[in-house]
Amino acid sequence: MFYRHAYVSAYEQTPLTAVEAFAYFVVREKLAGEAIAVLPAYLQQAPPPVRRLHQVYPEAAGERALLSHTWHCYDAHVPATAEVLPRVLDAMIRTASILGARWCGFTNVQRGGALSSALRAAGLPARHLTDRWAAGITTYEHYLAGLSPRARANLRRNERRSAEAGVTTETLPADQAALDEITLLCVKTASRFENTGYHPGPTFGRFVTALGDLARVIEVRQHGRLVAAGVCLTDSTRFHTWTCGVDYAVDGNYSPYGVLFAESVRVAARLGKSTLEGGRGNAAFKRRHGLGPRHLDAVLLRT
Structure with a gap:
């Protein structure tokens, strides 16, 4: 990629x-x-x-x-x-x-x-x-079956609670996504992990747009408000959850990051990619959800 x-x-x-x-x-x-x-x-x-x-x-x-x-x-x-x-x-x-x-x-x-x-x-x-962190992918249900009972139950419960809270997801080409909103959310998230400068203002949106068909954007919204977003990249076999932004100040008892992650697995499976690349960081969550370290x-x- x-x-x-x-x-x-x-x-x-x-x-x-x-x-x-x-x-x-x-x-x-x-x-x-x-x-x-x-x-x-x-x-x-x-x-x-x-x-x-x-x-x-x-x-x-x-x-x-x-x-x-x-x-x-x-x-x-x-x-x-x-x-x-x-x-x-x-x-x-x-x-x-x-x-x-x-x-x-x-x-x-x-x-x-x-x-x-x-x-x-x-x-x-x-x-x-x-x-x-990375994992092999075939179908979403097969992925769930490979998780521990607790991790599988957590994802399904989060899916149910987010639906009850009015959360929707949409996967878009980069040129149709709300990149200004997404950039702000990614900048805010990166700053929480002392990664200030990783998403440099308007440059980030221009870069993602320039990737063309290599980039897809997953938007997670609650009643129209962006609560999570992932910029994902694809090559012939891999789906890269390259970077993301999350707002945890949401209405309802659910994790917007959990929604984004589950949708990323679904999109990877729909596209026929055999490997989900989970990027770096957040090791505890990724290990718990079936990804292994490289x-x-x-x-x-x-x-």
């Missing part, structure tokens, strides 16, 4: 964090000239939302770094890693030096994946950043 042309192009046109320079590495087969790997990289320095990276690499805090993708991408990879990694690393180090960056490297690398294995084989140590690491090199 995060390497699709629409996503990379949207991020260059309307970056969601402070990016000083963009670099795009393309590795080609020597004789045929066919591209076998690509890597977008971004020169960054500002702490939010890179604050988490600086917590595990405190020696890099306050210094420029050329990073594989941005914090808004939680799935960094390089295709054909075993063949191209040495060349990619050499190109990143040289480019970082040209741009005046003291550091370069990879963030949000799934431990045990191809990139992770190749980095470890090259003798590069990784530091744990955070976890992202450990994400960072590997930084001093140039």
